[in-house]
């Protein structure tokens with residue numbers, strides 16, 4: 001399988017997130033990976049003292065128009081962090097470039113730990129709800145699921161709370177849901193999957209959070225899903241891949257801004273041979 005995927009996210013030059021994660025992961029998995037950068041930042045927006053940002057919304061539209069003229073078509077579509085309403089609108093303009101049966105995966109990367117990332121407000125949430133509607137699969141964490149559904153964020157939660165979030169997401173029309181970060185026990189994290197039925201994959205909990213792990217999870221999920229189209233297998237693979245990347249980073253206190261996912265790329269190359 002050799003798929004041509006379009007991924008739309010920012011380039012954070014330093015920080016190991018968004019396109020600097022998606023491009024190597026999807027390429028290592030044996031896909032032709034076309035990038036459409038939505039913005040160019042010196043670093044990501046979390047934890048550095050400042051960041052520079054060049055908004056590329058206008059350029060995105062020009063690029064999409066050129067691709068239309070060249071009749072460029074894609075087998076898959078994956079969006080992650082998009083910096084503002086205009087960038088989400090511009091990303092939606094790329095949808096006509098997708099082949100009829102293209103796989104569409106949306107990571108509503110906008111929030112964590114109960115709050116929106118610094119760049120975003122509630123109008124932005126409405127735009128993200130719109131782009132999620134075109135997704136075959138959406139990949140929210142618990143906070144993002146709360147913003148999508150309007151339900152209250154509870155750091156401490158039980159399974160009833162998680163199921164309610166899943167049912168509420170389904171009621172909004174989202175078909176396949178991978179809900180990350182269910183924290184139901186002392187030493188395990190669950191990732192819930194809602195396809196025809198609800199299931200979950202459980203893995204070891206690490207009591208330290210790292211930036212960019214949502215993007216590492218989403219990109220490795222997309223890589224495996226393009227190969228298998230199996231929601232459970234892809235979730236398990238991405239959960240294990242992300243955990244391994246975190247473990248590669250834990251012993252290095254200077255590496256606080258992202259995870260060393262490059263050390264795990266070999267896990268993807270087997271799939272590339274298929």
Ligand code: PXL
Nearest residue numbers: 017018044045046081117212
């Ligand atoms: O990892 C998500 C992400 C991507 N891109 C930028 C970010 C963040 C998270 O804060 O700031 C620019």
